[in-house]
Amino acid sequence: MEYQEAKDKFISTWGSLGTLWGINKAMAQIQSLLFISTKALSMExxxxxxxxxxxxxSMNLRQLMDxxxxxxxxxxGERKEFFTTEKDVQELARHIAKERSRREIKPVIKILKEVxxxxxxxxxxxxELIKQTKALYDLAETADAMMNKIVNQEQNWITKSLLKLIK
Amino acid sequence: MEYQEAKDKFISTWGSLGTLWGINKAMAQIQSLLFISTKALSMExxxxxxxxxxxxxSMNLRQLMDxxxxxxxxxxGERKEFFTTEKDVQELARHIAKERSRREIKPVIKILKEVxxxxxxxxxxxxELIKQTKALYDLAETADAMMNKIVNQEQNWITKSLLKLIK
DNA sequence: CTAAACTTTCAATAATTATTGAAAGTTTAT
DNA sequence: ATAAACTTTCAATAATTATTGAAAGTTTAG
Incomplete structure (x- = not known):
């Protein structure tokens, strides 16, 4: 597989994964492109x-910045704007996890608590309604807390201990 | 908040969460309905x-069964079919995590490895392409392994206790 | 200040995805 | 075997979501 093919494959795979996770195709593709680019890119x-x-x-770049x-x-010396993405995967994961928690998980937890x-x-x-929604609430809270904890830790500590557990 | 309102709120919240996770609205709503029902329900x-x-x-029930x-x-004594969902949240999470891993994460990991x-x-x-996709590959592998580990914990615990009982 | 260079907005349109409902298929009781 | 009870399939259609492109907006150089 040559560079161009690998690049296209990566961008389209990442793009379609994005779709499954509530991120639209263009948004995911722009991010992928920046992720493997060696320099900041202009809109053009x-x-x-x-x-x-x-x-x-323009719209999707804004969302990515959000x-x-x-x-x-x-x-x-350049008039136009250039864009880069976070290049460190850990930091990227941290940002994404934090945003997903804030946008999707937290609001659901709130409703579960009410219900x-x-x-x-x-x-x-x-x-039955009380029992089951309470169980979901507990699960969602735990999962959310766990995700945040994992994602906010220093890379090595957590990776090392988890890898030990897994292996 | 009374029963009916709470029920509707739960079903619609769960339904919209589903959408964000690549599960369609009807599918998520059917599952929610079954989740808080005290008995198995017919298609009718x-x-x-x-x-x-x-x-x-019919179509969405099939997907849920898949x-x-x-x-x-x-x-x-009944001619028609009745449906229930897994009522234990841990077991539910385990199933969902396993399926998502198989359907979405594993295929992406495969592409990342190739690229x-x-x-x-x-x-x-x-x-740069090699470096960045390699980093994503490592992250995805770790995350996937971690998720499976976490989600299988309960089962391991149960399995262990059962083994103790049997021996 | 003005014009060029560039970015954003948003109504129109395209593409995708979900839903319907009726016909075809299957199972069961007699 | 047949008819009633029930489920599945799938082409048509509806609903939703993404994308375009041109007009409006903004910034900067001169």
Whole structure:
């Protein structure tokens, strides 16, 4: 496999994975492109490379910046803006996990808490609703806390101990 | 908040969360409904409750069965089929994690391995592609292994206790 | 200040994905 | 074997989501 084929394969795979995780294709592809680029890219270069429109590029770059994984870089003497993504995978994972927790998991946990706190009127169906949503609440809380803990630790400590556990 | 409101809130929240995770709305809603139901439900009851068509119900029940989180239950003397979901949240999480790993994560890991194994032609861009996809590969492998480990903990615990009992 | 260079916005449109419902298929009771 | 009870399939359609491109907005050089 040559460079170009490998590059295209990577970008399209990452793009389709993004879709499954609630991130749209263009957004995931722009991030992939930046991730393997050796230099910051301009909007023009991104459009050209991925064959997407100016508007699409602009909107998705903004979203990536909102997620905190892409940053503008001003190059002296250049009028246009250049973009780079976080290059360290650990840091990237940390950002993504943090955002997903904030945007998706936390709001669900809040609803689960509300639902599991309704007053028990003694009927079987109410008892079941309370019991099951309480169990989900506990699971979601634990999973969320665990994810944040893992993702916020210093790389080596956690990787080492987990690798020990796994192996 | 009364029972009906809490129930609706739970089903719609869970439904919209599903969408974010690559599971469609109807599928997530059917699972939620079964999750808080005190008894197995027929297709008729599910359609009625969620206001969805017969075809939609049938297709999504099948998908849920493919995921291994819903099962058919035959009730003696009844001609129609009844459905239940896994009621234990740990077991549910285990199933979902296992399926996601198999369907989404493993295939991506495979591509990452391929891409990161292209021959190094000495150019900077090839070196960068190899370096970055290799880093992602390591991260994905670790994360996947970790997830499976965590999610299988409960089972291991149970397995261990059972083994003790048997021996 | 003005014009060129560049970015953002957003209504229109395209692409994708979910849903319906009726016909075809299957199973079971008699 | 047949008819009723039930489930599945799938082409048509609806709903949702992504993308375009041109107009409006912004910044900077001169």
């Amino acid at each position: 270069e991104i459009m050209e490379e991925l064959k997407i429109s100016r508007g699409n590029t 997620w905190g994984i892409v940053t503008k870089e001003l190059i002296p 599991s706190s309704i007053k028990d009127d003694g009927t079987e169906k109410t008892k | 009851e599910i359609m009625e409750e969620l206001k969805i068509s017969r075809g939609n119900t 995921w291994g989180i819903v099962t058919k239950e035959l009730i003696p 990161s194994s292209i021959k190094d032609d000495g150019t900077e861009k090839t070196k």
